[in-house]
Amino acid sequence: MSHANAALTPRGRLRLARLVVDEGWPIARVAERYEVSWPTAKRWAQRYRRDGVAGMVDRSSRPRHSPSKTPQPMVRKIVHVRLKQRLGPAQIAGRLGVPASTVHAVLTRCRLNRLTYIDRATGEPIRRYEHDRPGAMLHVDVKKFGNIPDGGGWRYVGRVQGERNREATADRTGNRNTRYEPRLGTAFVHTVIDDHSRIAYAEIRNDEKATTAIQVLPNAVAWFASRGVVIERVLSDNGSAYKSHAWRDACADLGIQAKKTRPYRPQSNGKVERFHRTLADGWALGRFYTSEQARRKALPAWLHFYNHHRPHTATNGKPPITRLTNLPGQYT
Structure with missing residues (x-):
């Protein structure tokens, strides 16, 4: 999708390219008409000549190759340490000798960047389930x-008044333990x-x-x-x-x-x-x-x-x- 300040939309690019390729207008004249630079007009004309209408849409900025991407064996090591020992990016980076930012990026990509995603008992990713219809389970x-004693519990009336309320309730009901303590x-x-x-x-x-x-x-x-x-x-x-x-x-x-x-x-x-x-x-x-x-x-x-x-x-x-x-x- 074009950014807010883009001079040309996909439809405008198509009009520009057709003027150059189909109608033979000079690139400089077309660039002046659409108020863009000469290289910009030339680029869209070349794309139209090579790819047709499909070449007028935005392309992904993702590189075709990522030679600096973390090797898969290192990714497996990072994930293994995270799952088995629940260490943070800084601790994992110190153990494996890689930058903490790299560890965090790998954990985010593997959806392990939060410990809440990992089962505390087994160290494995949490598996959630839900039956597809009511009544199945x-x-x-x-x-x-x-x-609660008469008059309210200690959470709202405080410890002292709460104990008084317990005693008063026990006196009314007669429920006490063997040590004569209130039993509510x-x-x-x-x-x-x-x-x-x-x-x-x-x-x-x-x-x-x-x-x-x-x-x-x-x-x-x-x-x-x-x-x-x-x-x-x-x-x-x-x-x-x-x-x-x-x-x-x-x-x-x-x-x-x-x-x-x-x-x-x-x-x-x-x-x-x-x-x-x-x-x-x-x-x-x-x-x-x-x-x-x-x-x-x-x-x-x-x-x-x-x-x-x-x-x-x-x-x-x-x-x-x-x-x-x-x-x-x-x-x-």
Whole structure:
């Protein structure tokens, strides 16, 4: 594409070249008419004579040959050190005896210039996946949050007042441990997220046992079915609730294939793990609640906001619900 100050567009170049080649005008006269230099007019006329109309477009400024390009064996060494030891350009340059700018250029070309592109555990480039349709895969997990005392937690009221609120709540409920310390309990949020659309479903329960997880699963399946999504697989980690035979049988009864991640590989279930961070920032810890009951009542409204209104980077900046077009009225 021509730059902003170019004297000739491709169409103007063609007119200039045709005056010289087809009509026999002197190059000097054509150059004067189009207010360009004599060598410029001669160059476009020669291109038209050699390549025709196709020669009037801009050419790439990339050189045909790059004799100073980093040799491929050196590129492999740079990539190997980056993947195995996660060193920066300066450290790699010192080891291999090449300029740091060369190392950075190679890493950028190989898309390894950021450590976030590399898996921390294996040192290999991160492989991302997404199923092509809703329901092909559900990700399930449990997120635990400490219950909020009456009057608010320490994150918003401070450590001193937060401890007072804990004591007052324990006096009201009588929940204390063997050392007479306040015991407020835990909210176990059972979360289910669709791999393709990122639509999320969640329930708050009092534990994370297999019986509880089995109770949540049919509710989630029915919730997705009401939105026209048929569940085929469910992916979980190797927690005790999901390793049980009861979980496997419950999935089979619903016609769902139960799958598990590799041990010590939470990245395989990364979509639900990332949703937990969004859940914590947007709902659990993102605002001031005067009690645990107030926070639990706010969960359905936040889930609706997440599914229907919150832009999601994985869905091109649109809410997750936009990937479900089965039923009318899903955008309200």
